[in-house]
Amino acid sequence: MAIHERDPGMVEGGGQRRGSSPPDGRSGVRASDPTRLASWLSLERKQRLAGWAFLTPAILYVLFAFALPIIYNIVLSFEQTSPATIADITAPFAGLANYRFILHDPTSIAAIVHTFEFTGGSLVGQFIIGFSLALLFSLRFPGRTFARSLVIVPWLLPLIVTGVIFKFLFQLQGGAVDQLLVNIGLVHHPIDWLDNPHLALWTILIANIWLGVPFFTLLLFSALQDVPLDVKEAALMDGAGAWQRLRLVIVPIILPVIEVTVLLGFVFTVKVFDLVIGLTGGGPANSTQLITTWSYNLSFQQFSFGEGAALNNLLLLLAVICAPIYLMLNRGSLGRSSGVER
Amino acid sequence: MHLLQTRGHRWLGALAAASLVVVGMSQVATSAATKITLTEEDYFNTPGQIQALKQYTQQFEKTHPGVTVTRTYVPFANLDTKLLTQAAGHDLPNLLAVDNPFVPTMISTGQMVPLNNFKGFSTKGYYPAVIKEGLSNGKYYAYPVAGANSIALMYNIPMLKAAHVSPPKTWAQLISAAKALTTSTHYGIALTCEAAEDTTWQWEPFFWTNGGNFASIASAPGVQALSLWKTLVDDGSASKACLNWSQTPSATGQFLAGKAAMMVNGPWNFPTLNLQHWYYGKQFGIVPVPVRLPKQHVIVPLGGEDWEISNSGGSAAERMAFQYIQGLQAPAAELKLAKLFGYLPAKIAVAQTYLKQAGPEWSVYIHQTLYAHPRTLGLGVKYPKISQAVWTAIQAALSGTQSVKSALSTAQSQIKSILSS
Numbered sequence: 001m002a003i004h005e006r007d008p009g010m011v012e013g014g015g016q017r018r019g020s021s022p023p024d025g026r027s028g029v030r031a032s033d034p035t036r037l038a039s040w041l042s043l044e045r046k047q048r049l050a051g052w053a054f055l056t057p058a059i060l061y062v063l064f065a066f067a068l069p070i071i072y073n074i075v076l077s078f079e080q081t082s083p084a085t086i087a088d089i090t091a092p093f094a095g096l097a098n099y100r101f102i103l104h105d106p107t108s109i110a111a112i113v114h115t116f117e118f119t120g121g122s123l124v125g126q127f128i129i130g131f132s133l134a135l136l137f138s139l140r141f142p143g144r145t146f147a148r149s150l151v152i153v154p155w156l157l158p159l160i161v162t163g164v165i166f167k168f169l170f171q172l173q174g175g176a177v178d179q180l181l182v183n184i185g186l187v188h189h190p191i192d193w194l195d196n197p198h199l200a201l202w203t204i205l206i207a208n209i210w211l212g213v214p215f216f217t218l219l220l221f222s223a224l225q226d227v228p229l230d231v232k233e234a235a236l237m238d239g240a241g242a243w244q245r246l247r248l249v250i251v252p253i254i255l256p257v258i259e260v261t262v263l264l265g266f267v268f269t270v271k272v273f274d275l276v277i278g279l280t281g282g283g284p285a286n287s288t289q290l291i292t293t294w295s296y297n298l299s300f301q302q303f304s305f306g307e308g309a310a311l312n313n314l315l316l317l318l319a320v321i322c323a324p325i326y327l328m329l330n331r332g333s334l335g336r337s338s339g340v341e342r
Numbered sequence: 343m344h345l346l347q348t349r350g351h352r353w354l355g356a357l358a359a360a361s362l363v364v365v366g367m368s369q370v371a372t373s374a375a376t377k378i379t380l381t382e383e384d385y386f387n388t389p390g391q392i393q394a395l396k397q398y399t400q401q402f403e404k405t406h407p408g409v410t411v412t413r414t415y416v417p418f419a420n421l422d423t424k425l426l427t428q429a430a431g432h433d434l435p436n437l438l439a440v441d442n443p444f445v446p447t448m449i450s451t452g453q454m455v456p457l458n459n460f461k462g463f464s465t466k467g468y469y470p471a472v473i474k475e476g477l478s479n480g481k482y483y484a485y486p487v488a489g490a491n492s493i494a495l496m497y498n499i500p501m502l503k504a505a506h507v508s509p510p511k512t513w514a515q516l517i518s519a520a521k522a523l524t525t526s527t528h529y530g531i532a533l534t535c536e537a538a539e540d541t542t543w544q545w546e547p548f549f550w551t552n553g554g555n556f557a558s559i560a561s562a563p564g565v566q567a568l569s570l571w572k573t574l575v576d577d578g579s580a581s582k583a584c585l586n587w588s589q590t591p592s593a594t595g596q597f598l599a600g601k602a603a604m605m606v607n608g609p610w611n612f613p614t615l616n617l618q619h620w621y622y623g624k625q626f627g628i629v630p631v632p633v634r635l636p637k638q639h640v641i642v643p644l645g646g647e648d649w650e651i652s653n654s655g656g657s658a659a660e661r662m663a664f665q666y667i668q669g670l671q672a673p674a675a676e677l678k679l680a681k682l683f684g685y686l687p688a689k690i691a692v693a694q695t696y697l698k699q700a701g702p703e704w705s706v707y708i709h710q711t712l713y714a715h716p717r718t719l720g721l722g723v724k725y726p727k728i729s730q731a732v733w734t735a736i737q738a739a740l741s742g743t744q745s746v747k748s749a750l751s752t753a754q755s756q757i758k759s760i761l762s763s
Contacts, residue, residue, distance in 0.1 A: 082450065173601065192583075303426070
């Protein structure tokens, strides 16, 4: 914009606000040099308009791609839907019937419980292994870089591929894990990893931990790199042992990163879908149904879109709870970590 | 006339050619000037299926100047969802070929055109169960695509010979045969018990033949039929890994790899088996699904796809779409399509002709189709939900989460609430 160049003081947003203390139209009338002030205001207005013009596509995109599906999903969960109503914009109002169904359907309840078990188990496993690896990679040893890049591999694989690989590893007939366990004599009979309703969720948990470790390792490793050397050295000089240094110095410093990592890990895990579909499809006997897989099943296998939407809204609720926490932690972590560095 | 050049049956070809010419001429008369593009969606993906549809389309376009037929392939797992999404936007293809349990669901969208509306539509000569797949409120909405299919017991001849076992006819024989056929390297039978429709479909012949009815699934016929499967798994004659096996390719794969001596499966496996040099009468044999009592008639579920016409394209396109599928109902076209699809022609007389030219491996399938049961009959759009309750009960019982009785009781109460909703 050419107008900008004439008045370099205007370019900065902060200066602009300070400069136009009475921002309403009246000030223009009172001013000694009306023409100049008018151009001032119109400039400000123009800029604001330009700002909105630049923002509009993004706002439209957000409305279209995020808000619309969410709102539609909420509307859907209060409707009595079926393929017969699919072509109409609205279906008969169902009240709370879909939510009542979810609360009384044993499989839906089990899916909710499984989702929390699965997410909790994944986070604990991923954090312990990921943090251990991050600490390991902070040490200097030959082949460190190679090993570090190797850890990232699971992250690069599409989830459905991971599902297929783990299916090969854990299948009852000819599965690599069972063959190994039997050959080294740890077990006498092959374990039915994926075919036993009490074990299947654990098996998927193992696969998901394997998948999530790179994320934890990478983030925690880079946080560990940021721990100032002088603080560590000071602790060493004060005679702190390895465990004390970790617990009292390193963890408090990287705590903000840990919080954000765990929160993001939660969000990633709570919506796992492909892995379960690839490994068990929710079976045997629904013992591995999660909120995601069961709501997909309700919507697209049984064509009860309203019930599927109602269950899915639980995930939405979780996201609504998590988003502000994330923002809070993120802001806090910036403040705290900058405080530490000073 | 590419399609009609099958050796023998020249009279059939001539008849079909004549009827096609008549159809073609009437078409030219009605809409000579208009250009019509028909869109079509299906999930057919074997080389034979693709070739069959391509050849027919080329021939159809030649006899119907100005008409273009555009086919879109959608994978099996996605087609139903895609069609429903398209129905939501009133944007369905002119022609759709769907798996038969899904036909009532598509009809319920209200966007399917009854075929009774069109001149030339006839239900004459079809296996009743096949043509009734598209029956809703007294109107027919569907023609079979390439006929029908069903399942029967396939067995590995050398393995049965080695174990001195003859193909089982009853459940008791099945249990003892499967036990005798189980060795350290292979199981007696490969079942399909994954969390999907093919599990219910595999169990239905045992259940229905024994007099079962979904509404009272927890009574004797159901308990007996599920106990049979449970016995096979508990005996170690069937691998518990079946809880994650699909019918095709998992169970077929076990059978072909020599890891299972028997399986319940369908004729679409013939091309695959032949490709691996497995031939009927030498490597594999086929008998009907065993029955509990010798006097019982085997009732198999009916498989196959159906054509439906949507109302998205207007009446001219609807009429043209009907001509497209009507042309495929000519005996010669049916024979050719059935052969390339690995299916059984949907008309009884054509199926008899087919048996003569197609070989003895079809015999069991052809005869039992007379007693085949459409899965959605009387259940309509509720079938997918019921099927889910059934396969869940099967999985619960076989995995040991619940006893056979309590698993079926759970299913029965679910089915009752589905039926009453």
